[in-house]
Amino acid sequence: MKKIFISLLIPAIFLWAKNIAYSDEVVSLYLNKDDAKVIGKLLPTNPFEILKDQNNKVMIRISGYINPKFPSVIYFNNSQRIIVAAFSKNIKLNYSQIKKGEKGKWDKVNLEIWADKKDFSKDNRKMLNHAKELFVNNCGICHALHSEKEFNVNAWPAIFKSMVNRTSIDKKDQWLVIEYLQKNAKDFKIK
Template sequence: MKKILTILVSFTFFASAQIFYVIDDKVEVFDPIANKKIGIISRGTFGEKVKEDDERIILKVQGFLKNKDTKTLYATKNTMLPLIVFDDDNNKNSLEIAIVKNKVSEDQINAWADAEILYYDTCSMCHAAHAPKEHTMLEWEGIFTTMRAFAMPTDSEADIIIQYLRAHAIDGYATDDDE
């Protein structure tokens, strides 16, 4: 009976957790207590809402640390997709961050919408664009490096496209294309 009750309580907790996604590139994040800027968070990064006020939302974000890299929190174990680049050293793989409310959404599709359009517009000029889930992050790195010379996106556009491809790759974390 205790197991059933524990499972029910756990399910209720996770079902009620609100998940938010960063909807813009290079968004500043702050220490929620000191209200000091601590770094830059990437588009699509998600976190569980802890609390909010009129201007900010506090999210619990989790990721992976790379040996000897104290300035970056990564989305996946392969450490190819940065979530947060810190201003100072960080040694936590789970932390609470404050972010301006208009830079997050509960809709993951909203977080990636313009990046997806940019990818398909840029990468279908010469051929049909491949679905991001067709390749791993590492494969996309090589493919995009080769194809970039033909499509000629700006540096900013290239950053957005490769981030979109990595997040939506077979080994990426984004799930909006599964819905």
């Protein structure tokens, strides 16, 4: 009886401990809770863990990969330019290194940082569907829709940015659509 109880309890604690969330829009980041100065941005659709929740701010843990030579950007995987968070270049960030990159691949890191509290979601499926809808409804008007798979991860941001001003996609949704396109691109890798 006791054994069954413990084996049920362990997964429950694990799920409760990891408070994973996603934002559908860009979120401002701060070094300290009461700072007014924004030092970085977290981009939509990427998972983060909420560690503390205080008034209008949350302390979050971001996981990702950095190029140790240019450590002001956290990427989604160890070799492609899918931005999870980007920071001012002159800010010293307190990364904890999880795994050193091998053969020129980027280092896996965690970063704890403060963020504006928003209406976060428990998963990112709905926001990715919304991004797809924006893409399909706006990008196939003047020419046939170019498929997500037509371009590489690193090519999509520039292509999207060169076209977005011809569409009615809101400024607030632009990074949402870019992240969607990159995560569905021809050469996308999860790791």
